[in-house]
Every structure is written in structure tokens, then in C-alpha cells.
Amino acid sequence: MTRPSPLLVPAGETRAQRRARIDAQRGIRRAAVQARREEARRVAAADRAAAPGRDIPSGGEHRPGALRTWRRLRLPAHRATTATLAAAYLFQAEGGLALPGMVIGHDAYTRAAFCFDPWVLYAAGVLTNPNVLIAGEIGSGKSALAKTLLGRGRAFGHRAYVPGDVKGEWTPIAAALGGATISLGAGRPTRLNPLDAGRRPQDVGDPEWDVEVRSRRLELLRSLIEQLGGQPINPTERTAVAAAVDAAVAAHTTPVLPHVVDHLFAPDLTRPLPAGFTSHAELREAGRQPGHLLATLVFGELAGLVDAPSTVRFDPSLPILTIDISALGETNPALPLVMACTSAWTEAALRDPSDGQRFIVYDEAWRILRELALARRMQTQWKLSRAWGLSNVAVVHRLSDFAAVGDAGSELRALSEGLVADTATRIVYRQRADQVAATAVALGLTGPERALLSALAKGTGLWRIGERSGQIVAHTLAPAELAVVDTDHRMSRNPDRFAVPSVADG
Known part of the structure; x- marks a missing residue:
């Protein structure tokens, strides 16, 4: 051990004086060390007095089976199936909702069946409202999920309405479910009068x-x-x-x-x-x-669509009713006007809560959010969803669509962002890397949830249901469903290549 050398040696110091000085320095150091030890013991004693019974001796507790040993603990290797080991790791995966509902698919981690029904979850107190938001980039499977909700909901007595089908994609599912499609467009005989009174509830004078x-x-x-x-x-x-x-x-x-x-x-x-x-x-x-x-709706390019008595009747007994406006063209500037009229005509027939539980699907909802008047109508339906027995389903490509409309602080921006806040079920499919941050902020995602968004497989989504943490769910389609929900059939030379699907397409 190297002896410490004095920093300053006085001139003319004798050997005896030098020894005395070194002994004094050592005494000072020992006193400082002793003082620190006394202070540590005092603090430990105060901690034990404040929390009795929590202090564990360094040698372990003095009781049988306290695992006190001077040897390193070594356990033999054990091999077992995951079914057996599942009992040893009880809190490693989401336990599921444990409530009845439509079978959507399976949990990607536990492989357990995943069921969902917004009205059941609302009745159980899991949700504060039955509204649903589905977001995902093109080809991630969001449209297939929305159509599946309507198709499988029919078995539970849920009806569905699509007030503005801008691509004509909902006509096949309406035909498959025994519903009807109203087609609007230039040269077509159908007329809708947006000023119709609608169906009158029985309890209204x-x-x-x-x-x-x-x-x-x-x-x-x-x-x-x-x-x-x-x-x-x-x-x-x-x-x-x-x-x-x-x-x-x-x-x-x-x-x-x-x-x-x-x-x-x-x-x-x-x-x-x-x-x-x-x-x-x-x-x-x-x-x-x-x-x-x-007058532009009467004499302009929309003449003959919404300026005459209705030639069709809203039939509440139908399992699904869609209004196909694809003939107008997706880039038609008059499209929001037609959607306002069709939404008003549909809404007039939906205000009777005695008609049961109904889905209202707004596909390509970003088009509606661009117009202040339509955003106000959507907000009304979102706010009154519980009173009317509705589950409003908004389908968008990305969450940033809600923050990209209107100027900061404008009414349109506030309405758009309010729709997200008034939606208790948020389902996010694969997002582009540049959209992950905005999506995470809008939905309050955790770090692990955020890391998953850009790597989700097709047909697999992150479900945020109420205040529960996100659950990764793989959407499964039956072969019979694929024929009516597939939106990629035009891109394939072989229409039968999806004969036995494993996950959702669309």
C-alpha cells in the first residue's frame, strides 16, 4: 500500500517532528471516516424507525427458507410447453375484453379470439360512447374491417347505413346482406329530396x-x-x-x-x-x-339529383342501405354538396331510437372534414350517438387528416379534433413512418405502441378501446366474405388468388 506523502514539508523538520505530524494527519482521517460511518448509521436507524419491518439484513432474513447461502444459486433447466408455462407468466399479455360480440379475429400475442361490439362495451361501462375511428394507409385493411363490422353485425341485429359511397365499394356488401343501394348521378332516375320530413318517432307530438x-x-x-x-x-x-x-x-x-x-x-x-x-x-x-x-342545385350541374320529390323511400327494415354517389366522380367539387343532402336525408330517418342499434359509416371521412357545414353535421351525430342508438364509424387514411383542416384555432380545426376526442374506440392500421409521430400524439400512444405502427402487417391493427392499453388484433376473413370486401381485385390478374385468406384484405 502506498503511503500518502505530505504536500508540504517544513524545512529543518526533525525525524520525531515528522513522525508526530504524520500521526496527527492519520488521526484526522480516521476521525473523518468514523464520522461518516456514524452519520450513515444514524440515517439507517431513522429509516428503520420510519418504516419498521422493511429492513432486510445483508446476510438475509433469519427464518426457514430464506434462501441464505454462501454459494451461488443454481437451478436445473426446465422444459415445458407454452400451455404449461402460461400459468407461470400470468401478466404477460392482454387478458381480453371477456364480453360477447362480433368475432373480429385473434389477438396477435395470445392467439385468443377477439370479439367487439360497441353497444355491449358501452353497456358494460368500458366505453363512454359507441363511436369508432379506423385509420390506416392504403392497402392496410381498414376498409375490409369496416365492411366486416357491418356484415357480422347483422347477426346481432345491427343495421347499417352508408350515406355517401364515393367509390361504389359498398354496393356488393349491400347486395350480399339483402340490403339496397340508392345510386345518384347524372342521367340516373333516382331523386332524393333533402327537405323530406323523415320518419316521425311515435312519442313525438x-x-x-x-x-x-x-x-x-x-x-x-x-x-x-x-x-x-x-x-x-x-x-x-x-x-x-x-x-x-x-x-x-x-x-x-x-x-x-x-x-x-x-x-x-x-x-x-x-x-x-x-x-x-x-x-x-x-x-x-x-x-x-x-x-x-x-339555384345552382336546381339549374346547375347537380340539376335532377336533389331538386325533386324523392323517388325512393327510406326502409328502416333493411339490414343495410347505401347511397352510391360514385357516378359524380371523386374529384367533383360538388361532391360535398351531394353528401350534405344525402346525409340530411338519411339523418331524417335515423332520429327514432326505437329502430335499434345502427352503424353509420363515413368512408373517406377526410372529404367531409374539409367542409365546415358537414363537419358540424358530423359533430351533431357524434354527440347524439347514444341518444339515437348510433355507432358512427369514420374511416380515414391517417390521423393527421383531422389536424390538417382549417387554420389553427379555427372552428373547422376544433370540430375535426373534437371528433377524435368523442370517439372511444380508435383502431390504427399500418402508418407511414412520417405519420407515426402525429398519430401517437393524437391518440396518446405509449412508446411500445408507437414503435409498432409502421411495422404492422396487413390486416393487423392496434385497437385502443376506451382507456385500455392498445391490443394488437389480426383481422380474419372467411372466404365468402373476401368476395365482397376485397378492394384490390382489379389489381390482380388472377381473381382466385385469395381463395383461402388468412388475414383481411382491402
Whole structure:
């Protein structure tokens, strides 16, 4: 051991003085070490007094079976099946929902069957609402899952409606389930009147029903005018539209858009003036701009679609009803207007909670989120989903679609982000690497969940149900289902190559 040397040696120091000085230095060091040990013992004693019974001696506890040994612990190797070892690792995987529902597929880790039913989960207190959000890049399997929910939900008595099928993909599943498809487009005979009163609930009286129908019609017309004009409708125009609707209802039991346009351009001189107007000329001037905007639906490129009495009837007994608007073209700027009309027509027939539990699917929902009026309608349905017995299903490519609409702080941005907050079930399929961060922030994903998003296999998704941690679920399709949910058949030279599928396609 090397002896410590003094830093400073006084000149002329004798041997005895040097020895005395070194002994004094050693004494100081021993005293410092002893002081530190006393302080450590004092702190340990205080800890034992604060938490009695938690201090374990370094040599182990003095009791039988305390595993105190001076040898290294060595255990013999043991080999067993995973079924046997499962009992030794009880908390390694998600235990499942343990509730009845539609069989979706299996847990990717435990291989256990995975069942889902938003109404069952809501009744059990697992969910705060039955709304569902499905996000995934093209070809990841999100559309196949949405169609499977509708198909398998029929066995549980759930009906389904698709108010705007922009690609025509839902027609095969509607035919397979015994439902119906309403096709809208230029040259087609079908007409939908968005001002239809809809089906009246049995427990609603005449005054209440008249007020509700009038409010719904005014809301639709206001949204159409704002979409066409690109700006909010002012108060005088709002009053003029209300007066035109009242006059059209008085002259016709079920008005259509041309009736409202006529009364905006030429108010009924026999009817009393609304409050705030001094002459019919002033009322006509206030309704001129809204009249010209609504006239584009009557005389413009959408003429013959939503400007006449309905040629079809909403049948609530059908297991599924879809409205095919693919003939308009996906890039048609008038597509949001048609979707607003079809959504209003469908919504008018869905407000009766006695009709049971129903799915409402908004495929390609990002198109709707671009329009403020449509986003407001979606928010209404999301908020009233429990009262109406609806499970709204929004299908998008990525979660950033909700944050990419409108300016920061705008109403449109707030509505879009609010839809995510009002959706208790979030299902995320494979995401591109540049979308992972935004998705993780929007859904509050953990680090391990975030790492999985860009590596998920086709047909496998991360399910966030309520406040539960994410569960990796592989969606399984039966051969009979594949024929109606496959959206890639046009890309294959061999239509039979998916004869025995193992996971979802689409």
C-alpha cells in the first residue's frame, strides 16, 4: 500500500517532528471516516424507525427458507410447453375484453379470439360512447374491417347505413346482406329530396315534430348556402331563408328546393312580413343572394339529383342501405354538396331510437372534414350517438387528416379534433413512418405502441378501446366474405388468388 506523502514539508523538520505530524494527519482521517460511518448509521436507524419491518439484513432474513447461502444459486433447466408455462407468466399479455360480440379475429400475442361490439362495451361501462375511428394507409385493411363490422353485425341485429359511397365499394356488401343501394348521378332516375320530413318517432307530438322538421331544414339550407358562398350567412339572409321555407311549407306539404328558391326570389305577398322587414321588396333583396346560391342545385350541374320529390323511400327494415354517389366522380367539387343532402336525408330517418342499434359509416371521412357545414353535421351525430342508438364509424387514411383542416384555432380545426376526442374506440392500421409521430400524439400512444405502427402487417391493427392499453388484433376473413370486401381485385390478374385468406384484405 502506498503511503500518502505530505504536500508540504517544513524545512529543518526533525525525524520525531515528522513522525508526530504524520500521526496527527492519520488521526484526522480516521476521525473523518468514523464520522461518516456514524452519520450513515444514524440515517439507517431513522429509516428503520420510519418504516419498521422493511429492513432486510445483508446476510438475509433469519427464518426457514430464506434462501441464505454462501454459494451461488443454481437451478436445473426446465422444459415445458407454452400451455404449461402460461400459468407461470400470468401478466404477460392482454387478458381480453371477456364480453360477447362480433368475432373480429385473434389477438396477435395470445392467439385468443377477439370479439367487439360497441353497444355491449358501452353497456358494460368500458366505453363512454359507441363511436369508432379506423385509420390506416392504403392497402392496410381498414376498409375490409369496416365492411366486416357491418356484415357480422347483422347477426346481432345491427343495421347499417352508408350515406355517401364515393367509390361504389359498398354496393356488393349491400347486395350480399339483402340490403339496397340508392345510386345518384347524372342521367340516373333516382331523386332524393333533402327537405323530406323523415320518419316521425311515435312519442313525438305534432307541435314538437313541426319544430324539429323546420329546424332541420333550416340547418341544411344554411349549410348549403355557406358551402356554396364560401362564407357565413348573415342574419338578414337567415331570416329571408326561414320565411321562404315557411311559405314553401304552407303552399306544399313537402317542399323541394325549387319551391324555396322561388319564394326567395319572389316572396308571397299574402304572407305577413318577418320581424325586422318593412316591405316585401326588402325581403326579396335579402333573399336574392341565398336564392342564387341554392339555384345552382336546381339549374346547375347537380340539376335532377336533389331538386325533386324523392323517388325512393327510406326502409328502416333493411339490414343495410347505401347511397352510391360514385357516378359524380371523386374529384367533383360538388361532391360535398351531394353528401350534405344525402346525409340530411338519411339523418331524417335515423332520429327514432326505437329502430335499434345502427352503424353509420363515413368512408373517406377526410372529404367531409374539409367542409365546415358537414363537419358540424358530423359533430351533431357524434354527440347524439347514444341518444339515437348510433355507432358512427369514420374511416380515414391517417390521423393527421383531422389536424390538417382549417387554420389553427379555427372552428373547422376544433370540430375535426373534437371528433377524435368523442370517439372511444380508435383502431390504427399500418402508418407511414412520417405519420407515426402525429398519430401517437393524437391518440396518446405509449412508446411500445408507437414503435409498432409502421411495422404492422396487413390486416393487423392496434385497437385502443376506451382507456385500455392498445391490443394488437389480426383481422380474419372467411372466404365468402373476401368476395365482397376485397378492394384490390382489379389489381390482380388472377381473381382466385385469395381463395383461402388468412388475414383481411382491402
